[in-house]
Amino acid sequence: MKKNIAIVMGGYSSEVNISLTSGNVVYNHLDKEKYNSFRVHILKEKWVALDASDTEYPIDKNDFSFILNGNCVAFDCVFNAIHGAPGENGMLLAYFNLINLKHTSAPFYQMALTFNKRDTLSVVKEYGIKTAVSVYLNKGDVVDLDKIIAKVGLPCFVKPNNAGSSYGISKAHTKAEMLPALEKAYKEDAEILIESFLDGPEVSVGVIQYKGAIKVLPITEIVSENDFFDYEAKYEGKSQEITPARISEEIKIKVEEVAKKVYSILNMSGFSRSEFILVDNEPHFLEMNTVPGLTENSILPQQAQAAGISLKELFDNAIESALN
Known part of the structure; x- marks a missing residue:
């Protein structure tokens, strides 16, 4: 008997449209012979399931079911394709945990932890x-720019603590650029992270659970046409994403080991894509994305393809891992 799968997409953040794109790719590639899959839009104004003709059916939040042609459709598993809140920050996963509904992401605490850049860094530094x-x-804190610059130096990165897709991030080259950068970041989040500039190549590493084991996917080298890997570089073609990365076998092994260690330290499961800067050939961890982009052109699917894993296999494995 086919399993009923909800592909949740949308969300409450600036990444809503990116999530809808990812979710539709998952929907199009899931095995229709194996699953009854439904797109479910989780939006601030509504939670609705969609049928093949895009007719909307309200989701009953008591048990995450809906009525279709007079019959109640209950789900066996949820495929989480929500970037940002409430899918990537743990909120929705905690709800699924309460109603005992399986999903493709890590447990809600791990999702909440990894969505908070500061807290993630605090944990991995200890290892x-x-x-x-x-x-x-925090928003409202007294800002001593001289003290901040003395610690992190210039240039530096100013970024929202809880946000994705490079929304709200600036690279400040001078003291005069710091306050506008803070204002931009505060539009996305009430918590800000200011980080020193790391001078070196950027690499992105997908680590997933695949067929019951932790698997590190081929590494991607990021070459941005812009000053850094910002929204334009990520989504509007202003970067090269080279898979596999042009690094030596020695550095490749080192990056793989660190990425796998970070995944284990954070007690992760499901999808992840971590970003590193190589400074003097040493990987420096930036952040982890637990609901990475899932379109055909996104980095993690590119890496899976380089590993010989199709989107159909990648998504099917996520559901089977969740169900089992």
């Missing part, structure tokens, strides 16, 4: 993982 020097601010 000897190299990171940038950073300063943390």
Whole structure:
């Protein structure tokens, strides 16, 4: 008997449209012979399931079911394709946990932890993982720019603590650029992370659970046409994403080991894509994405393809891992 799968997409953040794109790719590639899959839009104004003709059916939040042609459709598993809140920050996963509904992401605490850049860095540092020097601010804090610059130096990165897809991030080259950068970041989040500039190649590493084991996918080298890997570089073609990365076998092994260690330290499961800067051939961890982009052109699917894993296999494995 076919399993009923909800592909949740949308969300409450600036990444809503990116999530809808990812979710539709998952929907199009899931095995229709194996699953009854439904797109479910989780939006601020509504939670609705969609049929093949895009007719909307309200989701009953008591048990995450809906009525189709007079019959109640209950789900066996949820495929989480929500970037940002509430899918990537743990909120929705905690709800699924309460109603005993299986899903493809890590447990809600791990999702909440990894969505918070500061807290993630605090954990991995204790295990000897190299990171940038950073300063943390809450909205309303008194800002001493001279003190911040003395610690992190210039240029530096100013970013929202809880956000994705490079929304709200700036690279400040001078003291005069710091306050506008803070204002931009505060539009996305009430918590800010200011980090020292790490000078070196950027690489992105997908680590997933695949067929019951932790698997490190081929590494991607990021070459941005812009000053850094910002939204334009990520989504509007202003970068090269080279898979496999142009690094030596020695450095490749080192990056793989660190990425796998970070995945294990954070008690992760399901999908992840971590970003590193190579400083003097040493990987410095930036952040982890637990609901990475899932379109055909996104980095993690590119890496899976390089590993010989099709999107159909990648998504099917996520569901089977969740169900089992």
